[in-house]
Amino acid sequence: MSYDISEFIRSLYKTKEFIPLHAPTFGEQEKLNVLDTIETTFVSSVGKYVDEFEREIERFTGSPKAVATVNGTAALHTALYMAGVKRNDLVITQALTFVATCNAIHHMGAEPAFVDVSRETLGLCPVALETFLEDNARVEGERCVHKTSGKAIKAVVPMHTFGHPVHLDEIQNICKKWQITLIEDAAESLGSYYKGQHTGTIGEFAALSFNGNKVITTGGGGMVLCASEPDGKRTKHITTTAKVPHPYEFYHDEPGFNYRMPNLNAALGCAQMQRLPVFLEQKRELANQYREFFKGSGYEFIDEPAHGRSNFWLNAILCDDKAARNALLEEQNSAGIMCRPIWQLMHKLPMFAQCLRGDLEVSEDIEARLVNVPSSPI
């Protein structure tokens, strides 16, 4: 067996053209829905598709209340706001994440603190979380406090990297013990399950994203998942300018966000939801093919953890070292096959360089060696 990666990927996608990392797929229903919003003029903040899309996501995930937003970052910002994160609070997340997780924390005036990821999930490691808390925090009544600064540690935000569910039971138990709210960054994990339960429905709040490169897309879009109906109601209220319903009066009872997803985007989302089960099957089949191909190749295929079912949003492999990673990236990209390294660790970005952090050994190792391979559904 030879390991010509380019040849293999070209055989999967059956094309000699450029192969992107992840491209959206649209059909007739998407066109009809979008056209309908234009023909009825309901492209913006009024229209039936937003409600329909929210109810579809609730049905699919089992979340009691889903609230659509303009993008995933806005959904995260809203989730943190709803969790009561305040200026100068600390929010623990993983160093290995997309920058949006930390940007949302920053937008609250809070500060991220970084812990390591687990080798099995590439997401927040419960052992690293507990170690960080034991070293740095104490519980005072119903609050978790950072010992040296006195700042409140308000939330923990694990992220299900590439759709692989994190160790949610362990993380949730730690959060309970330390009086911290659990918020899931499920932006990458629509269609991923932890012990049979959809990711994003275990934490108090969660955020999904429907950006163009995610499993389904609304152009731009996001969703807040709320564990309780009252929180869901309030989330809707504050994402829609906190307007108190009235036939004509404008009365707003708190400073709200204008984060509502436009009907135009939700129309696309409703059509995409019908295709989601097929996308997930196709992505699983693609992962099976990669798993087989990379067996014995010297590259380690990142598989789903034993405790869950991944949507395999982005497939990934580990190279021997950074030099091998760079060589592979160079080779594939110059062959017209889009492959990408993982994000630079958050504490290496200038705006988060001063943030608290635990030991990040696994994150450093993954950052140096990981390559994402094309993952559009086949």
Ligand SMILES: *Cc1c(COP(=O)(O)O)cnc(C)c1O
């Ligand atoms: C995509 C993504 C988001 C949200 O992105 P938006 O582009 O704002 O929709 C947040 N966190 C992670 C980890 C993501 O991958």
